[in-house]
Amino acid sequence: MFANIVLADEINRASPKTQSALLEAMEERQVTVDGKSRPLAPPFMVIATQNPVDQEGTYRLPESQLDRFLLRLSVGYPGRDAEIQMLNDQGSAHKLRTLSPVVSAAEILEMVDAVRSVYVAGALKSYLVDIAEASRRHPGIELGLSPRATLQLAAATRAHAAARGRNYATPDDVKAVGIATLAHRIMVRTDRGAHLSPEDAVREVFEAVAVPIAR
DSSP states (O other), X not given: OOSSEXXXXXXXXXXXXXXXXXXXXXXXXXXXXTTEEEEOOSSOEEEEOOOOTTSTTOOOOOHHHHTTOSOOOOOOOOXXXXXXXXXXXXXXXXXXXXXXXXXXXXXXHHHHHHHHXXXXXXXXXXXXXXXXXXXHHOTTEEEXXXXXXXXXXXXXXXXXXXXXXXXXXXXXXXXXXXXXXXGGXXXXXXXXXXXXXXXXXXXXXXXXXXXXXXX
16 A cells, blocks of 8 residues: 555455455555554555446445545447557567656645645535535435535546646536546435436436526
8 A cells, every 4th residue: 555556456356344444545544554553655546447346256345435536437448549559569578667657756746736726616616515415305316425525526626627727617627527526426216116327317416506607
């Protein structure tokens, strides 16, 4: 765990006990062994991949752990040209051995500070809370968004704005990151016959909430 970027490959093939061991590191940025806590040096980031939940040998990730991940993305298969490039890169030489850093830890921390300084207007903050409250009232959602989800949505919104060179966030930034930030944090109902995916549920929530208008 003592690294800037930790990759947990196929995390849902690990046992629930192993998965839960990541919670302290991801939330509190520390590791406790034999009663002694050791802080993890910033920047610290966990990236994980998971197999489809219906595959044999997989475990469902608990909601408490899913909530610690800022985003969940569906990668899918690479394009044809990219797959051919993969075959070319895995020839006699290993590309990983020739990689060199493109950014330093100090530069990453500067980017983090820049993201935190992105301005979120009061009306936009109300919009984020309205989205969370609408998810809790949605008839197809059993478990709505927590306050942590609202905070994470705000963080992702700031990052999206900063990545586009702006020092202020807009409702379009919220919508751009909404599904990736929120879909894995809700639990849809399964007792009403109709199947509603978490992604579709988030889309319905966004459609139900009025977008703030600048004055």
